[in-house]
Amino acid sequence: MFLIFKRLWQVNWAEQWQYRANLLMYLLYWLVSPIIYLAVWTSIATANGDVKGFTANDFITYYMVLLICDQVTSNIVIHTFGYKIQDGSLSGELIKPIHPMLTNALVNNVAFKILTMFGLTPIWIILFFLFQPDFSSVTLTGILLAIPAMMLAFLIGYFQSAAITALAFWTTRVYSIHEFYFALILLFSGQFVPLPLMPQLIQDIAQYLPFQLMLYYPIQLILGNLSTEQIIQGYVMTGVWLVISWLIFNWVWRKGVKKYSAVGA
Amino acid sequence: MTPTISVQQLSKTYEVPEREGGFSAAVRSFFKRKYKDVKAVQEVNFNIEQGEVVGFLGPNGAGKTTTLKMLSGLLHPTSGTANVLGFTPWELKNDYLRSMTLVMGQRNRLSWDIPAADSFLLNQAIYRIPDDEYKETYKELDELLELEPLMKKPVRNLSLGERMKCEIAVGLLHRPKVLFLDEPTIGLDITGQARIREFLQEYNKRTGATIILTSHYMADVTALCERIIIIHHGQLKYDGGINDLSKKIAPFKLIGVLMENADAHDLSQYGEPVENMEDADKKFIQVKADEVTRITSRLLADLPIRDITIADPPIEDVIEQAFNA
Ligand SMILES: Nc1ncnc2c1ncn2[C@@H]1O[C@H](COP(=O)(O)OP(=O)(O)OP(=O)(O)O)[C@@H](O)[C@H]1O
Ligand SMILES: [Mg+2]
Secondary structure, three states, X not given: OHHHHHHHHHHHHHHHHHOHHHHHHHHHHHHHHHHHHHHHHHHHHHHHOOEOOEOHHHHHHHHHHHHHHHHHHOOOHHHHHHHHHHHOOOHHHHOOOOXXXXXXXXXXXXXXXXXXXXXXXHHHHHHHHHHOOOXXXXXXXXXXXHHHXXXXXXXXXXXXXXXXXXXXXOOOOHHHHHHHHHHHHHHHOOOOOOHHHOOHHHHHHHOOOOHHHHOHHHHHHHHOOOOHHHHHHHHHHHHHHHHHHXXXXXXXXXXXXXXXXXXXX | OOOOEEEEEEEEEEEEEXXXXXXXXXXXXXXXXXXXXXXXXXXXXXXXXXXXXXXXXXXXXXXXXXXXXXXXXXOOOOEEEEEEOOEOHHHOOHHHHOOEEEEXXXXXXXXXXXXXXXXXXXXXXXXXXXXXXXXXXXXXXXXXXXXXXXXXOEHHHOOHHHHHHHHHHHHHOOOOOEEEEEOOOOOOOHHHHHHHHHHHHHHHHHHOOXXXXXXXXXXXXXXXXXXXXXXXXXXXXXXXXXXXXXXXXXOEEEEEEEEOOHHHOOXXXXXXXXXXXXXXXXXXXXXXXXXXXXXXXXXXXXXXXXXXXXXXXXXXXXXXXXXXX
């Protein structure tokens, strides 16, 4: 099994490497909105002293950490896999004795992440010098707690996106469904603004949804803003959503494979 | 002994969304899609024993690829059962996937962007092939297919035939017991085709593997298969020896005659004239097998014949007739 992942890694890395220029463009595109939010909220907070208790530094640190968390917990499976179901190129993978979604596509995502991480690092350092955030509340414990939380949150998001991708077995409209899912993430994860700045209703809903586990929760973990009770609660939620997401993915995938029409040739 | 492949009442009906032109049709189809049923395979039955090489023939759209996709597990049938090596293919059990292969056109197992060598190594890991066995198999494949010069280039830069060679090779690395080959020689030049044929023959002899192959090149079929299965419009039309086919389907012989002043004589009273045979000097007629002697003697008596030949019709023609039977 180790050898499989090693060789999958070599292949996927080589593939992603070929597209490094595209990847850089994608990264820049993806960076635009958090950096705009960062700039806008920071200047508002600077002008007003604070926004509902959030100081300029709170905004800066929040978005700076968000850039990293989003990079770790997001995935691109819809883009790298959806078309394979539709144009029949999944056929070759489906009859190999390994699960395509849980091996190849997963490794592909990780390779993508690591490559974009290289692109992100210099940009992050530039932002660091531009905005001079005060990270004094960050502790090693916080970071160590956040790492597994982010990895699990990545899996939650991955299984959910994979389940949506697997809808391609039935419909050609998966991309719009996935856009809707993205909108939910934007609204409930804290990507837009820190959740406490959202209307109360959204905050109430958000705490039961998996999306805040992908961003808001790990950001707060890293910034050291959570009580022990909140940390445990977050991990429990992560565990529950991981199981739910896995079950949904597995169910949709099994049903979908039966529907597969293996177009082509 | 149970057969290696056994297929009962296997059927596949595709549901194809019908799209009519025009705006109002598009709006209607948004709410209620209309589907058309395409019966690609209908209640097909056959058994194949271990070690057989069977040619699977039929015109375009007959249902060959669909059948192979079901047997390899890619497609769930609409009804019917199949058993290959004791497995139901579409359950996609890993033990099954490790003991068979489906080679189907281009772009299957090889990643487009990277050299074939990397895909080969990945497949070694996926199929858990021990290093020494891998090296041995690779050496054999390389000898027959001359892979080595192709391995370092990105697959997208290979020619059609080169890619096909690599596809076949990568599909055989794990030494499958059952091979489903969908047009394995398509796009290859004459030498390439012969190479693949030779290779498959050798592989079958050496490993006792069971092979089903489809091809539109009769040379593939006559070289490799003693048995053929013909399907047309999804229905099984013939299953048996390739040599028995002409007896059963088309009990005809071809009589060729060489005569003086050939155009002056009308042969159609003796049998159905046949155009375009290889021997341009002769005129050919097709007659029923049991009338050959009678008609031959009539021809010899009536016409100024210099040479006469009696032969089986070419297998292409027989199969063509079987399609339309
Ligand atoms: N994925 C699909 N969805 C809908 N219809 C399909 C699909 N695949 C094949 N068909 C239809 O099913 C029928 C059988 O197709 P199939 O590919 O099995 O034929 P074939 O015998 O392999 O033909 P060829 O010699 O051209 O390769 C055809 O009418 C084809 O249009
Ligand atoms: Mg076909």
